Amino acid sequence: MIRVGRLTDYATVILSVMAKDKNRVFAAMELAAVTGIALPTVSKILKMLVNAKILISTRGSKGGYMLANEPEHITVAAVISALEGPIALTECSISKQACEQASGCGIRANWHLINQTIHNALESVTLADLVRPLAVPEESYIPVASLYQ
Amino acid sequence: MIRVGRLTDYATVILSVMAKDKNRVFAAMELAAVTGIALPTVSKILKMLVNAKILISTRGSKGGYMLANEPEHITVAAVISALEGPIALTECSISKQACEQASGCGIRANWHLINQTIHNALESVTLADLVRPLAVPEESYIPVASLYQ
DNA sequence: TTAAATAGGACTAAAATAGTCCTTAATTGA
């Protein structure tokens, strides 16, 4: 239907482990052992999460990674864009002219709204929700209409 | 952020051309000419849309493709899954055991809910919305809470 | 019967993603 990469999936698993002991510092090796994901891959993901300011790192012996915020404030949207960049659902692949000639082209604008709708959905779910199974996220309604003003 | 393939994007362009003259039969060559997309690619997309029953085809000379339904009843969700299959946002990539040991694992269940949220968002936008720029879709609210019962 | 279309599937090419590895830098503690 729609896809996020495998690394993003791994990231949620790693983060959920960390969220269960949110003030602890975890070494990459430790997280690799617990999750079963290969160490180089875990490292790569952790680096990306640090760059996105989702994690804080400390170097040196006794170093490692820690959540930068409360799990309630880490959104799924943030995790996804940390791993995959701010890629939209689609950027009109054909030339702008052709697009406009061909169809009038509200498509480009409308995809943008669809992107926003999905982004809102992903903003409404946090790491805390992922860890506490089936919790109701804070924003219960996504007002699609408000996007279409 | 999240991605659909280029073919899906092309498909919306092709469908929007067809939606503007919804009872006409369009040959693949004609659609290729109008949209600027290469003929073999257009053909491939049209075949996929026929398989998904979004289009009806007629063979032989004077044959071509026509919308199977009113644009109001062709959802963006249907178009995406026609082109990309019913692939969810993620299928937990690590082993089930590891996942459960590691995190308790509400993640799998919660991803499912996120998938549904997004699916609902995409169900709420139709081809008619794409063609009529900035129209308000019928369902204005997506009740996320209802998914979390 | 011929020309104009689509159907289906095999195949190739290109691009994106995942995964690994190496070198450098920082920190701790003996």
Place this chain on the structure above:
DNA sequence: TCAATTAAGGACTATTTTAGTCCTATTTAA
């Protein structure tokens, strides 16, 4: 101060997915 431990950064390779093309068979109208 040195050795051990751990992350940072980036280059590289391999794999997988996606896009794109092409060929042959089938259907239909004139």
